[in-house]
Amino acid sequence: xxxxxxxxxxxxxxxxxxxxxRSKENILRGVTxxxxxxxxxxxxxxxxxMSPMHNDxxxxxxHMWVPRFGxxxxxxxxxxxxxxxxxxxxLSMIAIISAFGIEHRVKEFFIFFxxxxxxxxxxxxxxxxxxxxVFWEMTLIxxxxxxGIWGGPRKEYAAIKFxxxxxxxxxxxxxxxxxxxFQNNAHTFDFTVLVTQAAxxxxxxxxxxxxxxxxAFAVKIPAFPLHTWLPLAxxxxxxxxxxxxxxxxxxxxxxxxxxxxxTLAPMAAREMAHTLTVIAVINIVYGSLCALAxxxxxxxxxxxxxxxxxxxxxxxxxMDVMGFCGAVMQMVAxxxxxxxxxxxxxxxxxxxxxxxxxxxxxxxxxxxxYTGCMLMACFASLGLPLLAGFLGEFFCFLGAFQIEAFRGLxxxxxxxxxxxxxxxxxxxxxxxxxxxxxxxxxLPDMNAREIIAxxxxxxxxxxxxxxxxxxxxxxxxxxxx
Amino acid sequence: MIHxxxxxxxxPAVILSATAMGQLLLDGMVLTAKESSGRTQRFLFALVGxxxxxxxxxxPKGIFIFGHQMMMWDALAFVTLWISVxxxxxxxxxxxxxxxxxxxxxxxxYSLLLLATVxxxxxxxxxxxxxxxxxxxxxxxxxxxxxxxxxxRQKSVEAATKFFLVAVFSxxxxxxxxxxxxxxxxxxxxxxxxxxxxxxxxxxVLLSMGLTLVxxxxxxxxxxxxxxxxVPDAFTGAPTPVAAYLSIAxxxxxxxxxxxxxxxxxxxxxxxxxxxxxxxxxxxxxxxxVGLRQTNVxxxxxxxxxxxxxxxxxxxxxxxxxxxxxxxxxxWAYLFMNAGAFAVITAVVNRTGSAELEAFRGLxxxxxxxxxxxxxxxxxxxxxPPLAGFVVKFYVLSAAxxxxxxxxxFWAALNAVIGAAYxxxxxxxxxxxxxxxxxxxxxxxxxxxxxxATSFFTLAxxxxxxxxxxxxxxxxxx
Numbered sequence: 001x002x003x004x005x006x007x008x009x010x011x012x013x014x015x016x017x018x019x020x021x022r023s024k025e026n027i028l029r030g031v032t033x034x035x036x037x038x039x040x041x042x043x044x045x046x047x048x049x050m051s052p053m054h055n056d057x058x059x060x061x062x063h064m065w066v067p068r069f070g071x072x073x074x075x076x077x078x079x080x081x082x083x084x085x086x087x088x089x090x091l092s093m094i095a096i097i098s099a100f101g102i103e104h105r106v107k108e109f110f111i112f113f114x115x116x117x118x119x120x121x122x123x124x125x126x127x128x129x130x131x132x133x134v135f136w137e138m139t140l141i142x143x144x145x146x147x148g149i150w151g152g153p154r155k156e157y158a159a160i161k162f163x164x165x166x167x168x169x170x171x172x173x174x175x176x177x178x179x180x181x182f183q184n185n186a187h188t189f190d191f192t193v194l195v196t197q198a199a200x201x202x203x204x205x206x207x208x209x210x211x212x213x214x215x216a217f218a219v220k221i222p223a224f225p226l227h228t229w230l231p232l233a234x235x236x237x238x239x240x241x242x243x244x245x246x247x248x249x250x251x252x253x254x255x256x257x258x259x260x261x262x263t264l265a266p267m268a269a270r271e272m273a274h275t276l277t278v279i280a281v282i283n284i285v286y287g288s289l290c291a292l293a294x295x296x297x298x299x300x301x302x303x304x305x306x307x308x309x310x311x312x313x314x315x316x317x318x319m320d321v322m323g324f325c326g327a328v329m330q331m332v333a334x335x336x337x338x339x340x341x342x343x344x345x346x347x348x349x350x351x352x353x354x355x356x357x358x359x360x361x362x363x364x365x366x367x368x369x370y371t372g373c374m375l376m377a378c379f380a381s382l383g384l385p386l387l388a389g390f391l392g393e394f395f396c397f398l399g400a401f402q403i404e405a406f407r408g409l410x411x412x413x414x415x416x417x418x419x420x421x422x423x424x425x426x427x428x429x430x431x432x433x434x435x436x437x438x439x440x441x442x443l444p445d446m447n448a449r450e451i452i453a454x455x456x457x458x459x460x461x462x463x464x465x466x467x468x469x470x471x472x473x474x475x476x477x478x479x480x481x
Numbered sequence: 482m483i484h485x486x487x488x489x490x491x492x493p494a495v496i497l498s499a500t501a502m503g504q505l506l507l508d509g510m511v512l513t514a515k516e517s518s519g520r521t522q523r524f525l526f527a528l529v530g531x532x533x534x535x536x537x538x539x540x541p542k543g544i545f546i547f548g549h550q551m552m553m554w555d556a557l558a559f560v561t562l563w564i565s566v567x568x569x570x571x572x573x574x575x576x577x578x579x580x581x582x583x584x585x586x587x588x589x590x591y592s593l594l595l596l597a598t599v600x601x602x603x604x605x606x607x608x609x610x611x612x613x614x615x616x617x618x619x620x621x622x623x624x625x626x627x628x629x630x631x632x633x634r635q636k637s638v639e640a641a642t643k644f645f646l647v648a649v650f651s652x653x654x655x656x657x658x659x660x661x662x663x664x665x666x667x668x669x670x671x672x673x674x675x676x677x678x679x680x681x682x683x684x685x686v687l688l689s690m691g692l693t694l695v696x697x698x699x700x701x702x703x704x705x706x707x708x709x710x711x712v713p714d715a716f717t718g719a720p721t722p723v724a725a726y727l728s729i730a731x732x733x734x735x736x737x738x739x740x741x742x743x744x745x746x747x748x749x750x751x752x753x754x755x756x757x758x759x760x761x762x763x764x765x766x767x768x769x770x771v772g773l774r775q776t777n778v779x780x781x782x783x784x785x786x787x788x789x790x791x792x793x794x795x796x797x798x799x800x801x802x803x804x805x806x807x808x809x810x811x812x813w814a815y816l817f818m819n820a821g822a823f824a825v826i827t828a829v830v831n832r833t834g835s836a837e838l839e840a841f842r843g844l845x846x847x848x849x850x851x852x853x854x855x856x857x858x859x860x861x862x863x864x865x866p867p868l869a870g871f872v873v874k875f876y877v878l879s880a881a882x883x884x885x886x887x888x889x890x891f892w893a894a895l896n897a898v899i900g901a902a903y904x905x906x907x908x909x910x911x912x913x914x915x916x917x918x919x920x921x922x923x924x925x926x927x928x929x930x931x932x933x934a935t936s937f938f939t940l941a942x943x944x945x946x947x948x949x950x951x952x953x954x955x956x957x958x959x
Contacts, residue, residue: 066947068954069879108845134866141865144905148913156913160905167901171894178879178890 003059003075006042006085007122010035010092014114022107029100032110036096039117040089047082055079055478057127057192065131069181070188074128079478083328083471084124084248084255087335090456091247092117095240097453098343101350102150102238109150113240116142120248124255129177130189132260133170136216139249140166143241151236158229158236165229169219176212179205180264191260198264203271210265210272217261220253221309224282231290234302239346242298246305246342247335254312254331262319269319276317277400281409283310284416292423297345297355297431300423301338304381307416308334308389314413315396318406321479323399328475330392333380333464337389340377340457344370347450351443357427362436367445371432373454378424380461383417388464391472393417487547490554492537493562494602500530501595504588520587524577527591531570531598538562541956546608550670553608556956557741560809561605561734564816568730569598571820571935574927575722575827590630593623594726601734610659610669610695613738617655617702620731621648628719628727640718647711651701658694661687675745692753695742703735705760705794706767709787713775716783721830724779725823728786733812736790740797740805747800757798762892765791769896772903778826779836781903782819785862788900789815792874795881795893804880806953811877813949814861814869814942821935822858825851828928833920843919844911851922852911854932859908861939863901869942876946 013035020028050058057076065073077085095113102109119142122135140163148159181189183205184197201209219226234242262269287307294300308330315327347370348363349355364371380387383394400410446454464471507523538559545554572594576587600619607613625648629641659669665687666673673679680688697708704712716724746753768788775781793815796808826836828851833840845852861870874897882890924932942949 066950068947068950069876134871137866137871141860144908145912148909156909159913160902160909163905164898164902168895168898171898174875174878175882175891175894178875178882181879182883 001061002042002046003061003077003125006039006046006089007075007118007125009039009042010114010117010121014111014118017107017111017114020107025103025106028106028110029096032114033093033096033100035114036089036093036117039121040093043082043085043089043121046077047086050077050079050082052474052477060127065128069130070186070190071130072128072188072190073131074190075122075125075131076127077125079474080255080258080328081124083332083475084251085121087251087332088117088120088124088248090460091243091335091339092120094339094343094453094457095243097449098243098346099238099240100449102240105149109146112142112145116146116244120244120252123252127191128189129180129191129194129260132191132256133174133177136173136252136256137167137170139252143245143249146241147233147237150238150241152238153236154232155236158232161229162233165219165226169216169226172212173216176209176216179212180209191264195263199266201265203267206265206268207271210261210268213261213264214257214272217253217257218279220256221250221313222253222306223279223309223313224286224306227283227287227306230306231299231302234305234342235296235298239342239349242302242342242346243339246302247339250305250309251331251335254309254316254327257313258316258324258327262316273317273319273403274405276313277406277409280310280313280317280400281413281416283307283313284413285310285419288416288419288423292419292426294423295357297357297427298342298349299355300357300427301341301345304341304420304423305334305338307420308338308381310413310416311393311396314400314410315392318396318399318403320399320402321476322395322402324479325472325475326392326395326397326399329388329464329468329471330396332471333388333392333461336457336461336464337377337380337387340373340454340461341381343450343454343457344374344377347446347454352440357430360431360437360440361434362432363440363443364432365436366440366443369445369451373446373458374432375428376458377454377461378428380458380465382421382424386462386465388461388468390465391468486545489537489539490545490547490552490606492539493534493566494599496530496534496537497566497595497599497602500527500533501592501599503530504592504595507588520577523587523591524573527573527595528570530595531566531573534566535563535570538566548606548612551609551612552603552606553671554606556809556953557737558605559956560812560953561737562602564733564812565598565601565605565730568726568816568820569594571824571931572722572726574931575725575824576720577927578925579720579722579827579831586630590627593627597623597627597726598730601730604734604738607738607741608671610662610671610742613742614652614655614659618652620734621652621702624723624727624731627723628715630723631720634718636718637720638718640714640716643711644715647701647708651698651708654694654701655698658691658698661691661694663691665691671742674742677745677749680746680749689752692743692746693756696739696753696756699735699739699742700760703732703739703790704787705790706764706787709764709767712787713780713783716786717777717779717836721779721823721827721836724782725820725827728782728823729816729819732786732790733793733815736793736797736808737812739794740808743797744800744805747798754798754800757794758886758889761791761794761798762889763791764788764794765893765896769900769903773899775903776838777836778838778841778907779830781907782822782826785900785903786819788896789819789862792877792893795886795889796877798886798889799877799880799884801880801884802954803883804877806950807873807876807880809953810942810946810949811873814873814939817935817938817942818858818861818868818870821932821939822855822862824928824931824935825855825858825922828922828924829920832922838906838910839916840920841907841910842914842916844922846915847919848922851924851932854936855911856908857936857939859904861943863904864897865901867943869939872943872946
């Protein structure tokens with residue numbers, strides 16, 4: 001029951017919001033925050049109560065849903081998904097804090113937001129592929145509105161582009177699901193059953209399945225060349241939604257690839273590992289080069305996400321314990337750090353209504369606390385040791401480097417790390433440490449709400465950097481088992 | 482004994498016809514008494530007639546042949562009648578406050594609507610090609626009168642004329658096709674057509690030519706591409722409630738007849754299979770692609786209905802009981818989501834007089850509930866989970882996939898993505914765009930009833946499809 005509670009609690013909260021008059025904005029904000037905080041607590045409780053010795057799915061709930069198609073309502077959590085769920089609930093809560101600043105159509109915003117949270121948690125917990133698809137698609141609907149109504153100047157285009165890209169990917173997954181349903185003799189969408197049969201499926205069939213699933217996940221990750229929706233959506237989305245997009249939705253793609261892509265077409269996945277590595281390296285290098293060319297800070301961070309998700313893809317493509325650990329670590333780290341970066345850029349944008357790096361100067365003198373946060377977030381993102389980003393990156397590369405055939409490619413990928421350092425440092429110099437400009441002399445430093453939103457993320461990035469075994473130990477154990 | 486039994490199978494047609502005729506009589510009486518009153522009475526009378534029909538629809542217990550071997554009562558007939566009567570029911574509810582229909586002209590309007598529904602009863606039960614032809618005429622004639630019902634609007638008259646010409650032309654093809662089949666088989670009954678042996682013992686050329694003509698005629702009637710050109714004009718010209726009826730009842734019934742006539746040829750894998758596959762492919766594509774360019778919501782829904790016919794055709798194409806039950810369930814889901822969407826469109830058109838996208842701007846602010854409901858129906862039509870439209874699309878696609886139509890399934894799935902883009906145009910207008918004078922829609926009781934029922938079933942079929950599936954399958958497998 002606990003997993004259903006966790007999944008549907010935000011949706012119940014959204015239902016409750018319907019009955020609050022739209023003029024009572026503070027009550028709406030308060031209720032939403034409480035709902036997301038309780039959801040976060042439930043997921044934390046779940047984390048502390050998971051048995052570490054147990055590699056299988058825990059807290060399993062399984063009920064027949066549509067008997068004619070063998071569809072189950074099947075939820076379960078394991079060491080991989082719990083981290084994704086924790087990330088989701090935490091980032092949702094923080095995004096909601098940062099969304100207190102939204103004053104336009106408040107009620108609808110929070111209703112869509114909580115619906116989105118249910119869909120995201122559901123996607124990470126589903127163990128029936130049909131159910132997974134339902135939740136996967138359900139994330140699109142609120143996201144479309146959240147970008148489309150509360151976004152920037154090109155919001156309409158960004159929203160529909162995001163929607164159509166992901167929907168386009170999804171239909172490939174849908175056809176792959178149907179194919180798997182008829183291929184397995186049990187006629188089921190139950191992941192735990194399919195996984196035991198997958199190894200016997202013929203090679204060509206596995207290749208079809210793999211590509212079907214991969215295209216769906218690649219759009220979300222986003223992997224080159226299906227990434228073009230991302231910069232637009234991230235830039236146009238309001239700050240809290242950028243946080244969720246980068247922090248959680250991208251992880252859904254990588255998570256899907258790890259959980260379903262690699263396990264349901266094992267032979268094809270090994271065969272395609274090389275292709276995945278190539279795509280990963282393109283993501284890393286191309287993403288960081290694009291970031292280097294940006295003048296808009298938010299756009300730069302969006303491209304850095306593409307580059308960082310390339311690390312994740314590289315770790316996954318390595319298909320060894322080291323690589324997987326790196327991928328999970330990088331996913332969590334990227335969620336925390338990029339979340340913080342988007343929040344921080346949002347802080348500056350709220351004050352100045354511009355994100356153009358050249359328009360700024362000397363912010364370091366005006367907003368010292370803000371600058372400190374930004375420095376830490378940027379260093380975490382470019383992979384400074386002792387911060388979370390470093391270990392994720394390191395293990396991804398290490399995992400891939402162990403494979404003889406990938407060495408050259410991995411070495412090329414390392415260039416991306418250099419470019420990443422370059423664009424972050426250049427940005428810091430231009431915005432914070434260049435000569436001060438007159439128009440920004442009266443900027444106030446971060447207020448309490450902004451600090452409350454950003455600090456937990458930075459603290460966790462530091463914690464995971466100092467004490468990575470919190471995450472790495474259980475993950476290593478799970479993949480070894 | 483047979484005669485007394487068959488009476489029950491005739492009963493729906495009797496009730497419907499009696500109500501239709503009664504409407505005309507009532508009309509005469511009321512008109513002589515008082516000019517403006519009577520609208521409510523006529524409305525209630527039509528509703529009572531439809532409800533009585535539903536009460537007396539016999540359950541399909543096996544197959545029952547009656548009416549001089551020309552009619553058959555089975556699961557197909559049952560589903561067709563229910564869908565048709567429910568569609569008529571929703572349309573009657575939506576017409577009550579329609580600004581299109583003048584006070585004194587509702588009598589003939591309801592009468593014609595009910596007569597078309599009688600035609601659909603015959604179409605669903607037809608067990609003979611001649612019966613199919615007669616039923617088609619009985620459906621078409623009231624419908625083109627209804628399409629042109631608002632004589633004052635030039636568009637309406639044009640639409641009716643177009644619809645009429647296409648109907649006459651396709652009827653000609655149908656009759657010619659039937660005559661060829663008669664020439665080959667010496668009978669117009671459907672029995673030999675459903676017998677695989679027929680194809681071994683009779684002239685294949687004559688039969689194939691005849692059936693091809695029948696297929697083309699049916700294609701015109703249900704608006705498969707490339708015979709769809711009358712559909713958008715009819716939808717924009719007709720009063721919106723009539724467009725709602727046009728988009729649902731005759732199309733689904735026509736498709737079911739198509740399934741009935743072509744079930745055996747399809748299962749034998751004859752050349753029709755490829756013709757039908759090509760038609761399905763083209764219908765889905767045209768319905769989706771041309772729909773993208775529309776700025777009038779009625780026209781957009783015309784193309785949407787074309788595309789949905791294509792998806793339903795996939796189930797027929799599968800040629801398996803699975804595919805048939807997928808097509809039925811699609812029919813049900815389509816009835817609810819399309820009727821629901823048209824209920825909102827009608828409500829907006831009644832208040833603004835326009836079905837252009839601009840009329841929907843800012844609706845989410847002025848009438849949030851109405852806008853949210855339309856979003857529900859649009860998402861369902863676009864095939865997003867967890868709504869009815871997704872489940873049935875999934876069902877149809879998996880049935881076609883199981884029968885080996887892998888590429889066609891891919892094609893349909895990709896088109897579903899493009900299709901989503903045009904449903905989102907309406908959503909964008911309602912939610913993302915604003916207007917200085919957004920229309921406020923205060924729902925009437927009738928509209929509430931339609932929207933309540935349709936949204937309930939759109940959700941219910943999506944969340945608990947097994948409740949509907951098991952029953953359907955039970956009837957079908959028998």
